[in-house]
Amino acid sequence: MGRDALLSAILNLGLKKGDSIIIPAYMCESAIKPLEIYGFNLVYVDIEMDLTFSLDEIKKIIKKNSIKALLAVHYFGFTKEFDKIIRLCHKSGIKVIEDASHSFMSQLLRNNDDVRCDAEIFSMRKTLPVFDGGALRMKYHNYDKAIKVDNIYSSKMNEIKYLISRLLEKIITGIGINIYSQLVSNIRSKLTSNNIHNTSGRSLIPSRPSWQLNSYLNNNEYLKSIEQRVSKNFKQLSQALHRLGFSLLFDSLKKGIVPQACIVNDENGGLVEYLRSKGVGACRWPDDELPREVINNSDLYSNAISLNNNLVLIPIHQSLNSKKINKIIQALRGWKIKKIKKNECI
Numbered sequence: 001m002g003r004d005a006l007l008s009a010i011l012n013l014g015l016k017k018g019d020s021i022i023i024p025a026y027m028c029e030s031a032i033k034p035l036e037i038y039g040f041n042l043v044y045v046d047i048e049m050d051l052t053f054s055l056d057e058i059k060k061i062i063k064k065n066s067i068k069a070l071l072a073v074h075y076f077g078f079t080k081e082f083d084k085i086i087r088l089c090h091k092s093g094i095k096v097i098e099d100a101s102h103s104f105m106s107q108l109l110r111n112n113d114d115v116r117c118d119a120e121i122f123s124m125r126k127t128l129p130v131f132d133g134g135a136l137r138m139k140y141h142n143y144d145k146a147i148k149v150d151n152i153y154s155s156k157m158n159e160i161k162y163l164i165s166r167l168l169e170k171i172i173t174g175i176g177i178n179i180y181s182q183l184v185s186n187i188r189s190k191l192t193s194n195n196i197h198n199t200s201g202r203s204l205i206p207s208r209p210s211w212q213l214n215s216y217l218n219n220n221e222y223l224k225s226i227e228q229r230v231s232k233n234f235k236q237l238s239q240a241l242h243r244l245g246f247s248l249l250f251d252s253l254k255k256g257i258v259p260q261a262c263i264v265n266d267e268n269g270g271l272v273e274y275l276r277s278k279g280v281g282a283c284r285w286p287d288d289e290l291p292r293e294v295i296n297n298s299d300l301y302s303n304a305i306s307l308n309n310n311l312v313l314i315p316i317h318q319s320l321n322s323k324k325i326n327k328i329i330q331a332l333r334g335w336k337i338k339k340i341k342k343n344e345c346i
Contacts, residue, residue: 001134002101002123003031007038008136009119010069013095015040019068022061024053025294025304027073028286031101043067044293046301051075051249053085062092069095072117074103076285076313077259078250079110086116095119102126104133105227105258115139126260127226129319130213180276226318227258233316233325237262240329241314244336249311261313271312271335278331281315284308 010021017039023032025044036042043065045057053072061067070089072082079100086096098115100107101123117139124133173179209217216222231253238251241264249263266272275282290308294301314328 001125001132002099002121003034003134005121005123005134005136006031006071006097006099007034009097009121009138010035010038010040012136012138013069013097013118015068015095020065022058022067022070023291024071024073025291025301026051026075026307027071027291027294027304029289029291031099032071032291042293044291044301046303047307049303049307051078051307052080053082055084055088058085058088062088062094067092067094069097071097071099073099073101074106076261076263077103077106078257079103079106083116097121102260103258104128105223105230106256108223109227109256109258124213124217127258128213128216130210130216132210133213178277178279180279180281229318229320230258230316232322233318233320234259234262236322236325237314237316237328241332244329244332246332259316262316264312264314265310266312267310268339269309274335274338275312275314275328275331278334280328280331283313284311285313 015021018041020041020043021035023042023044025046032042043061045053045061048054051073058070070085072080072085074080082096082098089096096117097119098107098117099121101121104122104124104127107120107122119139120137122133122135122137124135125131126133169179234253238248241248241262242251247265249265250259253259264271272282272284286308290304294304298305314332316325320328
């Protein structure tokens, strides 16, 4: 998984227990928990509302702390330009890891010469229909001496369980059950929840990808079809959202960007719950997995908390066709009508 790749990246860059790492406050706690368990000191920094770092804030943190590494995140498939941050960090002897867990397809389309960080991590299962897919790419490394973290999910039994779960999901959806209802979501959460393993105490052994992941990664035609389908879905949905008066975080795509979702601002709240009641798999990120340190210090990390509360991710993945996208649009139109009627009553 991506969190295993992240820990492996940190160890391979030579960091030791007690070293300090800059982490964006807008982050999923389960992804960074293994770093904390291992013994690293996590130094959080708030991000800007456009999902970028403030160079001045990073400078202040570096000045006050003995920083050894920085984690830079490409959120939701929209890759960011980190050159200035990387130059600043490298000038101070600080390693930079780019987190492309949300952005596997976008990172795949980047020119390798444009990648100047020390390591990149991926989580292909957030893009491809597989249960595994954490990966690490080091810029410079002697791979014979590489430290590798094992992927505890890589087994034939887990592969079979994943395929069965996907089949059951199709059957349940086919008979008309809303898999995004609160009841089904609660059941799924209990069945799929996994504890964060203490990686500081287990052996560091590499794992092999599943046959599913291998087949997808070696099928360029399939990967190209994902890029085309997702881009088409984004264009269709974002144009409709714009017409309906929604505020989008990104309303267009740059070349080489394969997004994970259409992202809208919902400052008044309630949109996620409404869409899920209509069978649309909308969500917030990281929702209830925002780090405790961030939640408990809202004055220091106001942007991260605001983004977590207000951003709604609306699905555009490759399994959705134009007909399904139109159903999502109809649900969004119903939300707008509901809000207009509520305002009229007031």
